[in-house]
Structure formats: structure tokens, C-alpha cells
Amino acid sequence: MNRSVFVTGGNRGIGAAVAAAFAAAGDKVAASHRSGIPPEGVLGVRADVTAPGEVEKALREAEAAHGPVEVVVANAGITRDRPALRMSDEHFEEVLRTNLTGAFATARAALKSMLPARRGRVILLSSALGFLGSPGQANYAASKAGLVGMARSLAWELGDRGITVNVVAPGIIKTDMTEPLSEKRMADLMRMTPLGRPGTVDEVVAAVRFLASEEAGYITGAVLPVSGGIGMGH
Numbered sequence: 001m002n003r004s005v006f007v008t009g010g011n012r013g014i015g016a017a018v019a020a021a022f023a024a025a026g027d028k029v030a031a032s033h034r035s036g037i038p039p040e041g042v043l044g045v046r047a048d049v050t051a052p053g054e055v056e057k058a059l060r061e062a063e064a065a066h067g068p069v070e071v072v073v074a075n076a077g078i079t080r081d082r083p084a085l086r087m088s089d090e091h092f093e094e095v096l097r098t099n100l101t102g103a104f105a106t107a108r109a110a111l112k113s114m115l116p117a118r119r120g121r122v123i124l125l126s127s128a129l130g131f132l133g134s135p136g137q138a139n140y141a142a143s144k145a146g147l148v149g150m151a152r153s154l155a156w157e158l159g160d161r162g163i164t165v166n167v168v169a170p171g172i173i174k175t176d177m178t179e180p181l182s183e184k185r186m187a188d189l190m191r192m193t194p195l196g197r198p199g200t201v202d203e204v205v206a207a208v209r210f211l212a213s214e215e216a217g218y219i220t221g222a223v224l225p226v227s228g229g230i231g232m233g234h
Helices: 013-024 054-066 089-117 138-161 183-191 201-211
Strands: 004-007 028-033 043-046 071-074 120-125 163-170 223-226
Touching (some): 013 201, 071 089, 089 120, 089 138, 201 223
Parallel strands (some): 004 028, 004 071, 071 120, 120 163
16 A cells, blocks of 8 residues: 555544554555654644644645545544533533544545545544443534534535545544543443453554455445444444
């Protein structure tokens, strides 16, 4: 592989693993980040996906180094968990700005190169909790559910241009975002997971790489759960 790949939130967790895997396969990879450092072999470009124009600027920097983007992975995401009665407007809106509006800005910026080329892969990172809901995560679940409607709308818009748009929906994955979960909450989530264990970032990476591959050329508007069965059927 020798494609130009752009990943948001590529300095930790799933984003870093995705960026590293594409680079290891021979792709030219750039990753946006607000803090930290992306993996070795990945071009880091600083950007806050919630700040107007920043993700567009970062993607243009990546393209100056690697050529027109052919695969974009919108992974940047945050949590601001609170029960609804204690969730401020800012906590709600901040999560939507990052997880949903930021993903839209990322996809829109990439399409400026994909449309003339009449090819491309857009992959959005959602969550099984977007389908199930979760106590204290009305903002997070809303943002992740919104990605599905957005992806399917874009799939309609872009299908005749050879561009696919798909969603990967991880379940409970071992990352720094799940570390704060209490033992009781983790046990409850594992009881809801038919496979009875958390997933690994490598299992999510495999799904992302498949949707970016030539073999997935006839798949668009799909939601691919990597969840051990939690939220199945949605």
C-alpha cells in the first residue's frame, strides 16, 4: 500500500493504533492531535477538530507532505460524563462538537480531494453505546448515534463518485478511556457482552483496515460492530 491516510486523534488509544497499522503496511500516514505525540513513522499535525478551520488546515499540511488524501479516519473523541440533571449545556455541546461536528469537518475537508479523484474511503469511529445508551452519557451516546445518520447521508451523496462511507462501532475496548470505569461498571458491561471480555485496539484496527481496503469496495453506509456482541442487531 502507498496511500495518503489521515487520522484524527492519532496520539493515543485506537487512533494511534490505527495510524501505526496503516504506516506499518506502507501507507503515508498523518495524524492530527491536540496533545501528545503520534506513533513513530506517522506525521503529526496539531489540530483541534472543534476549532473552525483547524482540521482543514491540518489535512492540507498532510496533503502537502503525502499527496491527496485517499483514506480518512475520523476518530477524535472525548467524554464528559454526568447524569442529565448535572450535565451543563457546555458538557453536552463540547462532546457533540468534538465527536460529531469534528467528524463532519474532517470528512468534508477530505472530500475536497476525494471528489475530483472519484475514489476514497471515509471511516467514522462510533460506539456500541451510541445504540444502547449509557447512564451519564447522554452527550456521548447522542454524538456516536449521530455519526450513523451522517455516514448514511454521505454514502448517498458520494456513492456515484466511488467514495465509500462506513462506521466502525467498538464496544468496550481496553484503552485509557475505559480505565476510569469501576470494577462494578466493568462487570455490568461484561455481563452485557456475549463474548464476556473487553476488546483490544488491534481488533478495532482490523475492522478499520478492512473497510479501507479494496476488498471493501462494495460496502458503504454500513455499521461494523467490534463489540463482542454488545448492542448486536442495531
